[in-house]
Amino acid sequence: MAADVIFDFERQRRIGLSEAVFCSGKTTLQISAILALARGRNSPLLLTRLTPDAAAALSDADRAGLDYDQHSHTAILGPWQPPAGAAQVAVVTAGTSDVRVAREAIRTLAFHDQAATAITDVGVAGLWRILAREDELRRHPVVIVIAGMEGALFSVVTGMVGGLVIAVPTSTGYGVAEGGRTALHSALASCAPGLVTVNIDNGYGAACAAIRALGLHTALKSS
Amino acid sequence: MAADVIFDFERQRRIGLSEAVFCSGKTTLQISAILALARGRNSPLLLTRLTPDAAAALSDADRAGLDYDQHSHTAILGPWQPPAGAAQVAVVTAGTSDVRVAREAIRTLAFHDQAATAITDVGVAGLWRILAREDELRRHPVVIVIAGMEGALFSVVTGMVGGLVIAVPTSTGYGVAEGGRTALHSALASCAPGLVTVNIDNGYGAACAAIRALGLHTALKSS
Amino acid sequence: MAADVIFDFERQRRIGLSEAVFCSGKTTLQISAILALARGRNSPLLLTRLTPDAAAALSDADRAGLDYDQHSHTAILGPWQPPAGAAQVAVVTAGTSDVRVAREAIRTLAFHDQAATAITDVGVAGLWRILAREDELRRHPVVIVIAGMEGALFSVVTGMVGGLVIAVPTSTGYGVAEGGRTALHSALASCAPGLVTVNIDNGYGAACAAIRALGLHTALKSS
Amino acid sequence: MAADVIFDFERQRRIGLSEAVFCSGKTTLQISAILALARGRNSPLLLTRLTPDAAAALSDADRAGLDYDQHSHTAILGPWQPPAGAAQVAVVTAGTSDVRVAREAIRTLAFHDQAATAITDVGVAGLWRILAREDELRRHPVVIVIAGMEGALFSVVTGMVGGLVIAVPTSTGYGVAEGGRTALHSALASCAPGLVTVNIDNGYGAACAAIRALGLHTALKSS
């Protein structure tokens, strides 16, 4: 059965977002086969959920030209450079443990040539921290908020700005917060109007939504 | 089997809080029997979860001298008067729908001769509302916070004050917030240190905890 | 305690979206008080979750000038007219039972002067129905998809278009689908990148998110 | 107590499906005892959920003549050969991570002398992939669909074909999809009529159902 891999290179042309390789649950053989396909087409590629162990299991040939970030478990294949324009997206984190997810979002944005502003450690237990950043936040048309535990930051930020706010609940927490359901439900039940959310720990998905909202599809349609 | 009612008049002597009559699930006959027992001992009595229908089903004799509040579904039997001292407890609500629970707490406090300050409609979707009350809040040694939906107000208030904060999650909400689990979990998972919580919609319990914390038991022990 | 109502008229100035009145759990007295406040300020007002029974309980004076829609349980106070511009938002429903939520979204958009295109009864059990609308869908920068049951339509539409897709899971269904959790989880777990979601049956929230994404806040910031 | 093993060799005669050995939770000693019983009766045997570690723990004698497949964690004892007839069953997978379950199904079918057509990597995020296989799918009287995440593929395929469709939800996914409940509920709540499902990751059970549906029992009854 070999690697049984079919890759959807068609997606970029259809919806303006390339398929990313979600590495969790894939064997080394399968990841390797996808990398070979991408290299054969000279296509840049984003890999998510690639653990340090899984990355180390790849051959030297597979790893060549891979920009791997062990904190966010992401890798980027192919020539790319940091985005040049002004940041349209702010990425806000409640606590230190949420930074790994923030980096997944920021690297996904960068892969699609979008810069981002990182605002870290502004959880509501010390409300003065987020209040000090209000003006800065309001200058970004899209704000991604990343929080675990009780996720109170989602509502607080959504009540502060007029742009699109995307919540990313994280699995940070214990007891009733373990796994991230409490933060997820806080995002969904928010009293602040217009907050939207993605799945737990899905920094990649939030970045894709930001890209959709920022109207990159416009260019696609007009081409 | 008649009314099968035994009432714990002993409790007041033992722990300084009288047993309240939780009327949900009790028949008219049973509530009537308890009222008769209390009148026979000349004992004031607090009834909770007495719906308007259940109150209307009581006989005129049973209702005589009952101070019934239909918004909070509470009734107080026996001569009592509003508490005279300064309020030691602030009762804060996020939205209009939470007021019924706030009134259960305030009336339970009053029954035990404790005044309270009501602060209403200060949910975090418009953060400026709660920020405007910060100094006032900090003057109360105990703050009861009542909120449904995502319950973000619990963490915000706990991060503002140094006194004891007691959360009462409410069943206000729909979808994932239906029944109050989301607000409850937010209280339990709060990133603000020292927040405690009671069961969903349990304004009575929060008031009892406030009374315990305010040291009324001291008098009891020294008597 | 009267009606205990404080209304956040401040919100419009701060974030560009006015507070809507969520009527579920509010008494007739409270709704009436809010209407009076709005009339006093000459402020248009959107009411959601106003059941036919609750609407009928309002006085004639309260109902004067209220545009009530019994299918979506929404009411609009004050002079308003249908939006004039081209529709930037498509509102797609899987089945007939989802139409009530779609109308809540469409009326919220209209209240903020945004036209919408309604595309109904295109569930995936007969895939040819949604395929026939693909080009039309792709012309809208924002697509709101409303579905209950298993919510497969969310992923299918997100795979078809490059714009922002907002899922509204509905409580339509029975057995494991009862209450809408299955559709909600399908939206969150979607294999299509960049899909975002709001709470179950929250057509109002999806419309607010669309308004945020469409950049109305830009005008706000530049004013 | 030794190995405490009793094996139900009677089952084949009664219902036309032999008992398979579910190895998870069994000790090496117990598996070894069952293999000895089967060899003693000259009976071919299918083992499922035999991890590579558990397989390696068996003695050389136990492993002799075992055809082990480490991707699907299945083993077959005894002389057997690939099925010769035309494939009556299509086995469809949404993503690369679902292939391990597909192989369990295909090997169970092969053990009962049924050929299968494998169709891989046709998840709905790129709908054009499954649409391209529609005619091929419709030629099989039974279609097994294997998907994790939100399981939208179940409804899409069931809406395309007139034969029996059996869903196998997989535990592929994270956040709300972790463990496979979301995919399972999608299968159960499907809007497409006549879809049936088995337990999460149960490729073996889906294959048994296909065998039952294909009428092999007919021969059994007529013999």
Add this chain to the structure above:
Amino acid sequence: MAADVIFDFERQRRIGLSEAVFCSGKTTLQISAILALARGRNSPLLLTRLTPDAAAALSDADRAGLDYDQHSHTAILGPWQPPAGAAQVAVVTAGTSDVRVAREAIRTLAFHDQAATAITDVGVAGLWRILAREDELRRHPVVIVIAGMEGALFSVVTGMVGGLVIAVPTSTGYGVAEGGRTALHSALASCAPGLVTVNIDNGYGAACAAIRALGLHTALKSS
């Protein structure tokens, strides 16, 4: 917006099963519009989940020619007659409360011209009842088993016969069995190989699966 009804008459041609009208959540106006569409096309129609109240709300014109069964909440429009052939499907119920679901299945089969054998009140608490019917059961290629509570009957029947067994868990029960999750999970976790299941109370779906399995689609494809 009128009735907003689009009906998928295309489905019969595509997959050999006509769309049924799931009436729960539909307004009288919407049901009436669908009936009119069907009459206009001279198309027979099956309606499910039509409660006696909903049926009574229809006009006399709408009800003309409707064969309504109040026990199963189903209605059939158009000329039809009981199926003539021998029963290929056995429909087995554990208790008296499950009969309403059994009738939904039997009427769905009849609508598609399939006769069924009803075997009632054979729950496992008195095992001798189902044992007495074993030979009869084994003569049917498809067996639909309908049970609530703990659903033990699913495994017992599947262990007795070689044909396809389809479980329909019902919402009959209280405590942990309330709503039908316990019976559903019993079907999914069954130790008997090859059992498949549909959603709770979904007699209609089980019948559709039986029709798919019986190969009616063959005729369709060869026509």
Add this chain to the structure above:
Amino acid sequence: MAADVIFDFERQRRIGLSEAVFCSGKTTLQISAILALARGRNSPLLLTRLTPDAAAALSDADRAGLDYDQHSHTAILGPWQPPAGAAQVAVVTAGTSDVRVAREAIRTLAFHDQAATAITDVGVAGLWRILAREDELRRHPVVIVIAGMEGALFSVVTGMVGGLVIAVPTSTGYGVAEGGRTALHSALASCAPGLVTVNIDNGYGAACAAIRALGLHTALKSS
């Protein structure tokens, strides 16, 4: 703080069952301290949930005189001998994976001088196996039934005998059966009257209930 251990040697005198040492979550130091206390009082002792690793971590002195069984993770301290009388309790298991729990029950019974009859591998997928043991089962006043997966065996056995039947659901299973909730709920929702249950995997508790039911307390009270 040393080992912080207080042991309830009082229990035997009060209720006729000695406290057992539940080792899960205890440190080696704590287990060692309890063993020393027991030896000091010359008191026999039963230890449960003592994993092979935890047993190996004990010192030679601690292990002296410990009868350890690695299959059931139980240990018995002090002179004891197999029970001499006729078995009053039958211990029935559905599958091979349930034997570890059966042994915990049987050893707990033996520690209290009660013999037991083990009946293994009689799951309902092959119903003829349990039917063959019906007469034997009916001769025991107490029957403990141990099953995972869907737990259908609980109801089948309870429908066969007139004695007390105690269910022990086990964590054997995967998908919806993972962790044992499905088997537990089957026991609780059983249609067979008079079935009782204990917690998942709690063979020790079932044995204690059997001892209570067999009236050993009578002797205690009369002494």
Add this chain to the structure above:
Amino acid sequence: MAADVIFDFERQRRIGLSEAVFCSGKTTLQISAILALARGRNSPLLLTRLTPDAAAALSDADRAGLDYDQHSHTAILGPWQPPAGAAQVAVVTAGTSDVRVAREAIRTLAFHDQAATAITDVGVAGLWRILAREDELRRHPVVIVIAGMEGALFSVVTGMVGGLVIAVPTSTGYGVAEGGRTALHSALASCAPGLVTVNIDNGYGAACAAIRALGLHTALKSS
């Protein structure tokens, strides 16, 4: 299809407990048919979950000779008299709302000619109440404990007596206690050894278990 009723009169002969009629979910026609069958055989009959409305819907002929108790929703058909012997079973309730379930248990015991001692309103919030009954409790070989809310009474009683203790969790409670899951889990997780439990609100089942434990089956077998 008429009433579709088959009644298991065989059960009494087989296991010594007659089948009771669980009326919830049955139509008036079905209950009536069962009563007629019982009268035809001159067989006494116990009916449970017969609501006042359902009882009132029966014809005068059906109600003749029925001893109906509206508090416990039970009815007994046929000549019977209160049990004459000393009570072997104590039935303990935590609060007034649990009495309805206690009466179901006591009447089921009485139907099988077993007397019971009722001990009411002894919840642990006032521990002195249950402590005062300790000696009385210890004189009964079987104790049925009925409690809702947090169910702490189960463990307290089990720690006091040496006989068999059967927990009946009730659906009394609100918030996290709503429906009875919290009390049920308390019974299952009890730290007191040998406690067994039945389903929520299942007073009938607890009584049947008590009858099984009291060895009535012995007489049956020796006859």
Add this chain to the structure above:
Amino acid sequence: MAADVIFDFERQRRIGLSEAVFCSGKTTLQISAILALARGRNSPLLLTRLTPDAAAALSDADRAGLDYDQHSHTAILGPWQPPAGAAQVAVVTAGTSDVRVAREAIRTLAFHDQAATAITDVGVAGLWRILAREDELRRHPVVIVIAGMEGALFSVVTGMVGGLVIAVPTSTGYGVAEGGRTALHSALASCAPGLVTVNIDNGYGAACAAIRALGLHTALKSS
């Protein structure tokens, strides 16, 4: 991105409780950076959830002056000494496995200069143990009760004393008690008035609540 650490030294001044470092989910680099910040400000620091492995991964320089307790996974940085005053807080544990959480609470209290009385191994299965400590308990204005399994001790203690009682449910248990939800729900649903609770295993939070209740904030406000 370096360590991305911002620490809220402001908190002490604002609410009288310093921020503790919750180490779970933080990298060695991040913990090290926080320690350096604290040393730079000469600020004492409390660290929680620091596993032995995480502690061992710190450099010698980082560990210098750290008072680490491996049983409770806490560490204290900076000169401190055991509290000198009389204990105002009693810390009660049900079983030996709960001691780790008790120590987290006691060390948090000590860090804030509050002495505590430890009362261990007084679970309700042997009720005489807690009854013997009643007078001692009543002398403390605050009682923290720590219990896993069914958590019956929470209600028993709350019924005994008049002071503030704070429940800490623990994750001690298996089956339905696994993870601590059963104990948590017992605390929330308690029939004893005024009991409050914190998240599962949150000894730190309970101690913070005790400090808030004891009025340390008073000094803060008057300064």
